[in-house]
Amino acid sequence: MSSTPEGKWTADHRSMAKRRFRFTRNDWMGYLFSAPLIIGVVVFAIYPMFAALFMSFHQTSGLNLSGAWVGLSNYRYALEDSLFWQALTNTFMMGIWSVLLGIVLSFILASLINNLKWNLGRNFFKAVYFLPNVVSGVATSLLFSFLFFPSKEGLINFVIGLFGMDPVGWFTNPEVARYSIVLMSLWGALGYNTIIFLAGLQSVPRDLYEAADVDGAGTYRKWWYITIPYLRPIFVFMLIMGTIGGMKRFTDVWLIGGTAGNPGGSLMTVVLYIYRNAFLASQMGLATAVSYLLFLIILILTAFLMLLNRRKDSLD
Amino acid sequence: MIDSALPKEPVRRKRITLQQLILTMALLLGSFIMIVPFLWMLVTSFDWGARLNISFPPKIWPEEPSIRTYEAAFTNINMFRYIGNSTLVSAGVIVISSLSALLSGYALSKLRFKGANFVLLLALSTMMIPFEMTMIPQYLLFSKLGLVDNYLAFYLPAMNYAFGTFLAKAFFDQLPGSLREAAVLDGAKEITVFSRVYLPLCTPIIATMVILLFLGVWNDMLWPLLILKSATKYTIQIGLAMFTYNNGINQQPSIIMAATTTSLIPVIVVYMFLQRYIIESIALSGIKQ
Numbered sequence: 390m391s392s393t394p395e396g397k398w399t400a401d402h403r404s405m406a407k408r409r410f411r412f413t414r415n416d417w418m419g420y421l422f423s424a425p426l427i428i429g430v431v432v433f434a435i436y437p438m439f440a441a442l443f444m445s446f447h448q449t450s451g452l453n454l455s456g457a458w459v460g461l462s463n464y465r466y467a468l469e470d471s472l473f474w475q476a477l478t479n480t481f482m483m484g485i486w487s488v489l490l491g492i493v494l495s496f497i498l499a500s501l502i503n504n505l506k507w508n509l510g511r512n513f514f515k516a517v518y519f520l521p522n523v524v525s526g527v528a529t530s531l532l533f534s535f536l537f538f539p540s541k542e543g544l545i546n547f548v549i550g551l552f553g554m555d556p557v558g559w560f561t562n563p564e565v566a567r568y569s570i571v572l573m574s575l576w577g578a579l580g581y582n583t584i585i586f587l588a589g590l591q592s593v594p595r596d597l598y599e600a601a602d603v604d605g606a607g608t609y610r611k612w613w614y615i616t617i618p619y620l621r622p623i624f625v626f627m628l629i630m631g632t633i634g635g636m637k638r639f640t641d642v643w644l645i646g647g648t649a650g651n652p653g654g655s656l657m658t659v660v661l662y663i664y665r666n667a668f669l670a671s672q673m674g675l676a677t678a679v680s681y682l683l684f685l686i687i688l689i690l691t692a693f694l695m696l697l698n699r700r701k702d703s704l705d
Numbered sequence: 706m707i708d709s710a711l712p713k714e715p716v717r718r719k720r721i722t723l724q725q726l727i728l729t730m731a732l733l734l735g736s737f738i739m740i741v742p743f744l745w746m747l748v749t750s751f752d753w754g755a756r757l758n759i760s761f762p763p764k765i766w767p768e769e770p771s772i773r774t775y776e777a778a779f780t781n782i783n784m785f786r787y788i789g790n791s792t793l794v795s796a797g798v799i800v801i802s803s804l805s806a807l808l809s810g811y812a813l814s815k816l817r818f819k820g821a822n823f824v825l826l827l828a829l830s831t832m833m834i835p836f837e838m839t840m841i842p843q844y845l846l847f848s849k850l851g852l853v854d855n856y857l858a859f860y861l862p863a864m865n866y867a868f869g870t871f872l873a874k875a876f877f878d879q880l881p882g883s884l885r886e887a888a889v890l891d892g893a894k895e896i897t898v899f900s901r902v903y904l905p906l907c908t909p910i911i912a913t914m915v916i917l918l919f920l921g922v923w924n925d926m927l928w929p930l931l932i933l934k935s936a937t938k939y940t941i942q943i944g945l946a947m948f949t950y951n952n953g954i955n956q957q958p959s960i961i962m963a964a965t966t967t968s969l970i971p972v973i974v975v976y977m978f979l980q981r982y983i984i985e986s987i988a989l990s991g992i993k994q
Contacts, residue, residue: 412819418895419818425801426809426828429865434831437839437846444842451845501732506725510732516980517736520743523972523983525924527942528965532746534954535759535962542761544745576742581987588988626991637837640926644946645954660837660927667841668931680838687835 445678450671463678473679475654476662477686479567483658484635486571487578492627494575495582496620500612502583503590515587519580526577526640533573534560534645560645563653570641570656582627589623590616625698632690636683639664659683750774750962759958778963786937787944788971794859794929794940795922802866803914807907810873811899815885825874828867836927844931858932859922868990869914876910877903913986916979923972941968 420427445463449456467473498518505511521529536544537559546556559569593616601611617624639660642650648665650657659679667676745763749755752767753774760768778784809828813821847858880903888898929943939947945968949961976983 415816416818416820419812419816419821422812422816422895422899423809423824425805425864426867426870427824429805429862430828430831430867432846433843433862433865434834434839435827437842438831438834440842440845441838451841451848498735501728505728505732507729510729512981514732514736515984518739519980519984519987520976521739522987523920523924523976524969525926525942525972527924527926527946528969531945531949531954531961531965532742535749535958536742536745538759538955542759544741544763547761547763576739579739581991584984584987585991588991630991633835637835639837644950647950663837663841667844673841673845677838677841680835680841684835684838688833 441677441680444674445681447674448672449674451667451673456674459674463675464682466675467679467682472654472657473659473662476650476657476659479650479655480636480638480658483567483570483574483638484632486568487574487635488628488631490571491575491578491582491631492624495579496586496624498579499583499586499590500616503587515584518583521577522580524577527644529573529577530641530644533569533576537569537573558652561652563655566646566652566655570638570645573641578631582631585627586620586623589620593619621698625694629691629694632694633687636687636690746962746966749959750966752959755959756957774959774963775967777960778967781960782944782948782964783936783939784941784944784964784967787939787941788968790938790944791923791940791942792971794856795919797856797860798863798922799915799918801860801863802869802918803911805864806866806869806873806914807904807911808899809870810875810877811903813870813874814877815882815903816895825870828870831865832867840928840931847932853932854934854938855932856938859928866914866918869918872914872990873907873910876907880906912979912982913989916975916983916986917990919975920972920983 446458446460447456448459448463502511502514502518505514524532538544538546539556539558539561541547541550541556543556543559545559550556557565560566597615597619598611601615606614637660638658642656642658642661643664646652646656646661648661648669650661660683663676663679663683666672666679744765748764748767749759751770751772751774752760752764753771754760754768756774756777809824812818813825843862844853847853847855852858852861884902885898888902889895893901924942925940926942926946929940930946933939933943936944936947945964948964949956
């Protein structure tokens, strides 16, 4: 066979291909050095991702990955469960408010700090506003559970009492609890966003402002027409990171509201719903199905936000 | 200094100073709001009078100043043990994650082995997978291996630090490859080239990774909540959380605040000394992502 011209060509080609794919010592070294990363990624990210998908089609308590095959019924159960929708709504509400308030406030804050002519002051304010960011979610929740104490003894109720307002049941009134969580997470997250905005503000080219000065633009107009458009990628980055973080809310609501998401289920979030079903009710199949729904929602939101950025870019 | 030596129009300078003064005052007011929760926590933590109920009206100095609140916190909550455990977990994760990131970053940048791009792409795309989705299979994997309640459940997944790999690769890309070529020509082993030639140049990126990892691991709660079952293994976050979870939140203000303050000491100390680097690392990690 190899005597025919065609066969010879194939053999040649094959040996060439072999040479191309032959591993040199350098290649082996590369894989040896990357082995921890590759093992880590495969075992602790890729395998669990597929295992979760597999489990989501089964009814299983977790003793085995596969119990009985139930098709899409875990997904159907979640989508028909009013608690899931409540969790999703709560998560969205808290997420949207924290992201929007967080971005607006921290951008204003960063602009103010950036306008300080006084270097030491700039560094001082950066350090102070960032400080709550190193505090753990557990510590923040414990601290605010006292600051937001529902009767007049709580510090925040005391302060609003000075203005003649009645005490608010910050974490006990189902109408209010979600917004209290937003306020609490703002305290922690404000500094993080501010630091990133400050880094962005310092990257705006000086000559853009100088050109605007020549045209006689005021501070406010420069801010609106140069700074904000120039920082659009950072705004989009914040929106995406904030949305992803917001969709994963767990620690604070678990500690403050327990696994029931009290008061009145107003602090029930999607991850809390997953946690409950997986580790209290042993419904691992259902829990993984919900975790896939969460992943899909995050993917769609991220894609949407990125698209928003790209479309605006092409308009310029 | 140079700025102020330059002659300026007096009227303009005066207006700028007034504007700067208002700006500083506004920022100081904001800082005060950010700091008040810490002050309240500190004052309450030293107030024996607030061991059962929050003192009213709020005090700027403890009603019954005492360190008995801290003694009570340490006897009721096994703080020394939990802080020790957290240190053990953080140290292990920091060493494993940064080593994995540095080794792979070096290989991806300097060895340019076949399939390197694929490995990088694969690792980076897994960063999109939310931990909340993989935590259940991961938990089941560790329970199958009999590693629930074992710190290996922290150390093994630490190998997967794709973001660190990304940071390290970007850093190695800036270092010249000629260093390696010269050393290899002299017959040095690859691991020697890595550890003797390149690693000493990596201090800035190692510092960044250590800071980001420490803050992340020290403050983490969800994974320890799933993995740690016995109280002797608890990390500080989970120890604190379980104590309040079992005793009810909003109870024993000064004792809980004493424990919370203690749990913050390590991060606050690190923050005080490395504040500049932490802020730079955060800005860097934000921009790189």
